Amino acid sequence: MTEPLLEPPAEERVRRRPDPRLPAYLLAGFGTLVLAVAIGNSGLAALGAPFVVLATWGLVRREPGRPRARIRIDATQVVEGDEITGEVTLDWDGVAEVDAVLTAWRGVVPIDPHPVPGWSPAARRGPVRLPLRLSAESWGHHELGHLWVRMRAPSGLIEQEVKVAVAPTVKVLPSPLKLDRLLTPREPRAVAGRHLSRSRGPGTDFADLRPYQPGDRLRDISWATSARLGEPWVTVHHPERTGTVVVLLDTFFGDDHETAEALARAARAAWALASAHLSAQDRVGLLARGRTAAWVPPRGGRRARWMIVEQLLAVGGAAEDPWRRRRGRRVVVPADALVVGVTALRSRAFAHELLHHRRNGHATAALVIDTSDLLPPDEDATSAVARRLWHARREVERVRLEKGGVATVLVPPGGAMAGAVTALRRRVGAGIGRAVGAMR
Template sequence: MTEPRIRLAVPPAQDLDEPGTGGPAWVPTRALGRSVLLTGLLLVLGVALGRVDLVLLGAPFAIGAAMALRRMPRSAPEVTITADEEYLVEGGEVHAGLTVANPDVIDYDLVVVRTRTSPWIDLENADRPFAIEVASDNWTAVELSGKAGRWGRHEVGPAAARVAACSGLLACRPVVTEAHALRVYPVTEPFAAVEAMPAAAGLVGNHRSRRPGEGGELAGVRPFAPGDRLRRIDWRVSLRTRDLHVAATLSDRDAEVLLLLDVLGEAGVSGGVNGSASVLDTTVRASAAIAEHYLKRGDRVSLLEYGANARRLRPATGRRQYLTVLEWLLDVKADSADEAAYEHAFGAHHVSPDALVVVLTPLVDPRSADMLARLTQSGRYTVAVDTLPDGLAPPARSQWTPLATRLWRIERDNVLGRLREHGVPVVTWAGAGSLDLVLRDVARLASAPRGR
């Protein structure tokens, strides 16, 4: 899917300084040209015909132009774009503004300012020019407000301003300022997984492990041994057996969750936060929700792209990691390249053996199914999340016939069936509780004894 084009609203940037002068280029307007032409014509006719009335008729035009040009501006206007620097989420309010400052001692008669906006930043009246007046050594602001339609890195601007001075006889060339970047984070879909993790590898955390240690889950009662804490003594069993016994517990540990994003292709058309969702929209929003859930539980979360770039975010925990995850997701793009292999950038050895691998994939590329099979065969705890929206046609440059689309759907269902037969659980993303049943089965398989 190609990115939407920015609407053309301002001219391209130009060199505002005149060669050799070091100052802004002020050019005469058509009003000055008509005034000079009319004055010269009346003077020539008056002298040629010997009529004084024609000379007197052209005198006001000459005097008016001379009085207007007696003080010419020397400085160009300063245009600034301001926008929210706060935490912006899809569908949230965006407050932006254009500020035009006049550093000169001459008043600007009229300033016409206009700006570009990204199609996903819907600002009111941003597609029309604004006419304002700016006094000398002063500034005027134009406020723009709207909503952010989609996650990603967007821009407000560039903006251009054209100034008229000296009663409209002079105009400055367009002053173009750079765009202001905005970061719009994906909206977090509700997600909660209450099932236990298949493996807990850290030292402390919220998940029950199979190893004895300090925790809240009772593992049994055993005889007292040196090093046991007195508060662990089970007095009821000790009085009955006449020997000290302590309550043994299972340690609570954290887990690592690897979110593997399949970016080999894009399908569907993004309609923003209130419209239809493409594959990338579903992938990014689901990743943000899953990461937020597990980071709040104290787990370590890492991200990895399955594509030519193979971007990776190292595992960490805490709110700082959550903000880093959101920033990392802003740069997720579909990889439309048709290179054959990605094994040089991705392999099972890059995945921790105790990590829960959540693969978000539309399963429209055969390489995605092969990657899932390799992860499962390597012994990784893998869960596949289907991010293809319901009723979506296959990604293609040409229009597919209904029969071809039906055959493609049947083939894709066969791929899903083969993955499940090879032990790869596949679940469709549906928000809260999407992974509960799958995680329960994975945790049950992880707790079973493994053959050597």
Template sequence: MSRPAARVVASRRLAVYLGIGAAGLLTAVLFGRPEAVAVVVPLLLLPALSLAAAGSPQLSIAISQARERAIEGSEVELSVSLEASRPLWGLRSELRVGREVTARPLGPSVSELRPGAAAELRWALTCQRWGGRRGGTLGISAQDRLGLFRYHWAELRLPGLRIYPAADKLRRLIPPARPQMSAGDDVSNLRGDGIEFGGIRQFLPGDRVRHVNWRATARRGSLQVNELRPERNADVVIFLDTFTELELGKENSLDRAVRAAGSIAGTYLRSRDRVGLIGFGGTLRWLAPGLGERQAYRIADSLIESEVIFSYAWKGLEVIPPRTLPPGALVVAVTPLLDERSLRALLDLGGRGHDLVVLEVSPLDFLAPAHDEPALLARRLWEMERQALRTSFVSVGVPVVRWDADRPLAAPLLAASRFRRERRLVAPR
């Protein structure tokens, strides 16, 4: 609980009273009309009494917030408890929050404060957009009984609020090509102890009897055993392109990219995979792959700090710490495919044999409609260039799937999985 000092300000009513009183006294002196003094004496007496009692009142303020972390679309309650040392009237409050949050008053308004009686102001903070909000400010003002003096308690700091991006529900993710050796939920291509069926082969000394496939044995006339595929975890790295940003109305490409990255990372972590993050832009951010709830919070905290920082500096894979890209990791790039530096880095990743998938946040959703023939022609040429760019990725075995605003996130991820599966089927042996 804090007790900030009040700033005392004379109101307009006091100026009016003093002006009328001075005019009455001047009239009595100039025109010899003593009755004018009797008329204005009350107007001068009231300011004198208020001035005598106009010392700075003590106001105890306690600010509490329901929680410090929230998800986009949720509400967080903010309450302010007030207790005054003497009566106050005309209580007003002004809550100033950032663009990530909107405030809605809760409960009845409070206009008076009595000594010893606490009053409570409450708001519902609606989280509109992800971000690390630094907290807002609260201004409180009140007046004396006659309204001649106002007291201001301004710039009271509010608690911070970290708003995490809303995550889409994803049932299926892109299966990694090379799972690791630790237990997990990803079915490995290797043969070993597991529960997933992997094929049938001839019985060999040392095989377990419970693995014998009696139907295949009866059909082929020799002992046949089932091969099983173990379930392993994988290393997954989310590559978030923060070099460029497109905006149309209240939506922008970075918002969609951050939400997609958060959804993908959270789903992989729930599957017991190790997940890391690379924020590739004007400022390089990275997190080495890790497991568990603590890693989920690290990734979420890093994502909400994402921003587009303008830079001419050329960056390539050499600026990324090697431990951030472990061997055999699946790299999921979330990018609008607009900046040359990101394009070169991703093509370099694919050319070096990394298991790479590119999720293209479609920039078409953030372009104004073309109305005349030259604009339509320019749009078609630009789309042809982008198709050629996608083809250059596919030529090195990297699938590029476009995510439009009217499609759920699961749709392009499913298309990427289908591409990788068909590519393995047609690959030469």
């Protein structure tokens, strides 16, 4: 069944404005009449009379009825670079000259019409169907804009504008990056399944409560139970069945295109890591820090995949819309999790966050996304010095992380993730081996 066309909301005010010809007609008509009276030339008055008649006729023409519209797109979920096709259906009462334009679109680029999605149909009676083609430019949740319609009666000199419909929202997924090898979690398990293990041991899945025994970890004490019973009790967990990886995404970005593109590259790398580890049955969580925040606790399976990609799309939408802010809350990362930061190192706050997790005992690593190609070209000596200072600042932050025990690897602008992850895998594995040897 065909969906009905939408009428403008009752509270949507119709904007009326004069046609550009109206001031010209009035000036020519009345100006000529005044001049004819001043010089006493009746022939000049006859010359200006038609302009007055045209202006009067254009003002008394009846306005057409309010338009109705529907915007349809063929797919609401696409990947970066895909083409979005759709159709705009317009209808109105009576005879009218109609112009339509789609405004306030984000994250997409018009293909047809180009460069602005606007139409001026030749038909004077509705309905009309107008094709629409867009290209998905950046990832995120994006509203495809608002449809504005401008109408006037034939030979009329008063135009009316009204917002008729809101375009659908489209989900643009980050373009996939394939990884040859994975980062090894601190304590990988070879066996994974849906059911909890019958055995008990270190983990995050609740199993039982029991009285405190010498040798129990202080972090396992259940303070609420201990206060209620008057003696220390500890929480017992089921052992983990898979490795746990927390991807820490840097969202300290600005409002310009370069910083939004830097975030997009980091998000693609984060999605590549998360999806690859989920395919290996690891438990994966996402923690975004910066101007926009998100937290998906570590879990596995298809549900975790969709939750992570939904949060990434929300972060991408915030990158496109500078007015959107999302507040994060304090989170507790599992003790056995491997924390992998994905960052362009444009903020000292994110480096501090990585060091915080390292000081808390987590195996921590960082994929540093190289965004030097996004810098403006060197036009003079000052630009060259600024570029060197930018590289020096990033190197200082990277050395700071290395001294704090956070292994770092630089991802080149081309997005060669496989080699970077392989190098980071070796460094993280070596660090974990040294830590285990020191504990023994």
